[in-house]
Structure formats: C-alpha cells, structure tokens
Amino acid sequence: MTDRQHVLVRHLISRPNPIEPQSVPQRHPLNGTPQLAKGHNSGLARIHLDTDAHNPGDRPAKRRRTGDAKSLDLPKLPVRQGTKRLRIPPTLTGLHQPPPNAGLLPSISTEQPVALAERAASKPAPVAVDATPPTAGRDSVPESASAARTPTHLAKSKRKRWSDEETACLLKGVSRFGIGSWTKILKCSEYGFDGRTALDLKDRFRICCPDDYRSTKHPRSGGRGAVEAEDGAGTDTSDAAIKSGTTVHKSRVELRELGINQPFAQNKRRKRHAYSVEEDEAILRGFRKYGNAWAAIRVDDDLRLEHRTATDLRDRMRTRYPEEYAKAGLAPRPEVFPKPPDRGRDIDNSTTEPSPTTASRKRAPRSIALAAEKADDVPQKPTSARVPHQATVPPLLPYDSVFWGAPFDEEDLDYEPITLDRGILDWPGDASKQSFFDHSRSGAIESLVSLRLPEPMAASVSHSMSHALTGSVLPSVASITAVPQFGMDDQLELPSLMIGALEPDGRAGGHFLGFDELLS
DNA sequence: ATAGGGGTAGAC
DNA sequence: GTCTACCCCTAT
Structure with missing residues (x-):
C-alpha cells in the first residue's frame, strides 16, 4: 500500500460518518432499533478500553474472543429481559450463523465425559469374564444394562464368551x-x-x-x-x-x-450378483425406452435382464444413475446415515464458477445434491454430464462484523440457515463504483485485499477473525478500533460504509453508502 | 405395478 | 467399518 493510500484511509476513518451524525440518536436502518450511542468526543476506542464504565458489573464480563489481545469488542447495550429477538430481514437472515468451520469445535454430546468413564474403569473391576468358570450365563449382563451401554461399556469392552x-x-x-x-x-x-x-x-x-x-x-x-x-x-x-x-x-x-433334527434351512436371500457393465447399460437403455416400467424393462428380450427383479432394476437405476433417475422426477435413494459435510469441498477451487465469493457453495436441492454426490462415488464409466452446481453465495459474514441493533445478546443468538442475497457483496464491483479499492476486478469484495488495509491492520484483522470464512469478510469494527498505529482513537467508521466512497482519483468523495442503500 | 424410504446381510 | 445388492413394507 502506498503512503498516499495510507493517508486516504486514515482520512476516511477519521471522518464523521455522514449518514450517522453523532448528535442524532440513530436507528437501525433495517429494524429501527436504537444503535450504539456515541458520546461527544468520546472515541470508540476509549469506550472499549473503559469497559467497566459501560458494564457496571451486574453481569459477568463477556468472554473475549481469543487470540488477539488488541481486538476489542464494542460494548453492548443492555438487553431487556424477555426481549424478543427481532426478525431479521431475509436478506440478512443467517448472517449470524456460525462459520462453516465451526464444526471443528467439539460437538455437544450427551455421553458421559471420558474422564468419568476412565474413573469408572479404574474401579476394582469385576473378574475378567474369561477367568470366570464356564458356567451358564456367567458373563451375562441384564438386557437393560447392555442396552443402556454405560460409559464403562464404552471403554474397550472385553470379549464375552458365548454361554x-x-x-x-x-x-x-x-x-x-x-x-x-x-x-x-x-x-x-x-x-x-x-x-x-x-x-x-x-x-x-x-x-x-x-x-x-x-x-x-x-x-x-x-x-x-x-x-x-x-x-x-x-x-x-x-x-x-x-x-x-x-x-x-x-x-x-x-x-x-436341542431338538434340531432337520437340516438348517438355507437363507432365502438370493445370491448377490455384481452388476456388469452390460447390465448397467441395458438398464439405462431400458429406462430410456420404458421409463419407470421396471417390469417391462425386465421382460424385454433385447435387454436380457430377466434374472433381475423389477425392484432390483429400480434399485440399481437409482444408485447407478441417480441423475437420470432424478431427471425423470423420481426421488433418489435416501441416505440412511447422512455423512457429515465434507469440509474440504467448501473451498474447492474446481467449482464451475471461479470467483472470490465461492468459498462456500449454495447447497443444491437435496435430491440433486445427493445425485451429484452419489455420482461421485460411482466408479466405472462416467455418466452423463453432472448437474452443474446451482450457484454460489457470498461467504458468510461473522455476526460481529454486522450491526444488529440493540436487542441482541450473544447468549440470545440462535442460528438460522443463511438466506443471503448475493447482490449484497456484488455492489462494489459495479463499474460506477470502481475505485482503487477494486483490486480484483472480479466484481465482488475480496475481503482484506479489496479493503487494502495497511499491513498491520490487515494482520490484526485477519488474526482476530481467524474464525471467519477463509478470505471472506470485512473486518469487524472491533478489530479495527484495536489498531493503535492509526492514532484514531476518536471517530471511526464502519468499514462497510466507506468502501466505494472514494473517487477514482483517490479523493474522498462520491457518497457513503448506508445499509439501506447497501441492501436495496 | 410402482414409489418411497428405508433395513439387512455379506463381501471386501 | 464401509459399501451395496438385495429385501421389506406401506402407500398409491
């Protein structure tokens, strides 16, 4: 970043927000709730550093975000007990949901802690079953107990001899x-x-x-x-x-x-026969010819599929050719045990729509998504063209980088699926707003790159926001205020309101976008 | 007869 | 433990 750009950024950051005059209590443009009250000449950074004055201490201090000691959170207005959480406009619904990598955190489990199991295991254990005399039922456990599966049982269970x-x-x-x-x-x-x-x-x-x-x-x-x-x-x-x-x-x-005088009955289950390539091709041909008339497919002499049942053909079709099956309006085979999402794919660069905003993909309709996934698993010859990925959505913003209005409390946040209008992050790419901020020419904000933050700030921001989506987000106000190099302990702007406010020649100008414009 | 939503058992 | 061909049951 050039010195000139440094100066510009400093200038902008220290400018009053034209759409948020400090003397007028602001209302949130979306929900009308009062926004953070700014005191005269009292810098946000100062407010932050004097947290006790704003948090009289009837409640324990909120847990700080880990990692960056410089990163300070804005004080929160007190939340009335029983205040209903406001409905967020659909455009923003889900912005406060946890980042996709939140799954890296340990999941909540109803199982007993391991330590407990270990303690239980350390108790004087009953004599090992193998050492007990071979009497009937010696190692038997009450049915209820075995069903409940105590933590002790979870510890590597011993062999149980058959009585x-x-x-x-x-x-x-x-x-x-x-x-x-x-x-x-x-x-x-x-x-x-x-x-x-x-x-x-x-x-x-x-x-x-x-x-x-x-x-x-x-x-x-x-x-x-x-x-x-x-x-x-x-x-x-x-x-x-x-x-x-x-x-x-x-x-x-x-x-x-034991009263067994007859030969053991054989299993009525038919023998398994792997499907050959010829069979698969015949099934596909039959499906294209007869549709879902499986019985007709089966008896077609040309297809030579009589050794399969109609249900076999249906089952094979829905697993082998899920896309074709789905295209015919038929439901794919449901997954009995859904796999956890493959987190690696969230940043898959091979998506058909390369863009800085493709850090996460919009989930395709379940049926289609499953079809595509199943197709991934099918070896053998490739099937017809994949169902293209539907679209992409901009990466999620961490909820602390968006102003939510007063009646929110961290503890009150439940998470909702995201419904994010992709236009919300496309606006800087508009040709009319091209500026030196526009670095990528991609038409979308590219987080720190687009912002062109000074290096120390970028480092601080990226560190403190390491929980956010990769390469995705605008910095939170809290992060910015924490950077002392700017000497900007007085007035700060929400970065999202500054972007695009510079003229191409670098002069501050144009107009500052408010949330309402941003979202319109 | 077929769809849908699985469950089961055996191969690997 | 995973995969998948085969099976089952209910609803239409």
Missing part, C-alpha cells in the same frame, strides 16, 4: 429361520442373547457349524445338513473333544439334544 444358553438359542433360531436370518433370530423374543449383534450371531454360527455355514457360500461343496451329514467331517467334533472343551463345533448329538 451355552446363547449358543442353543442361536442354533434353534437358525433351525427355525434359516442361515442368514440373523436379525430375525436376534429379535425373536423366544431367544435371549447377551448384547449380541447380528454379526456376532453369524460369527458364532460360523464357528459352531462351519460346514453348514460354508454350504451357504458354496451350496454344492458341503453342508452336512445339520444332522444328516457325518459328524465333524474334517473337524474335531468328537465327544471327547467336546467334553474336553477343545472345540465349540456342535455335534449331531448336541443338535438333537
């Missing part, structure tokens, strides 16, 4: 519902399992009856049929071995004792 009762329940369940219906068995009230999962059941069955389990994978290769086949072919399931406890394989005798 004989559990194993019996499993085998009976498999006999009744078939191999593979693990959840059905698990949920059946006639059987009791000690906090097992369906996966646990499968694993246990694989150990107890390996041949039967294997038979589900290779139907022709084995499967003793529970009781018909020879005992323990290839495995040591002799009575001696069983009695000695060296095996958990279940013998025919044991199964009979």
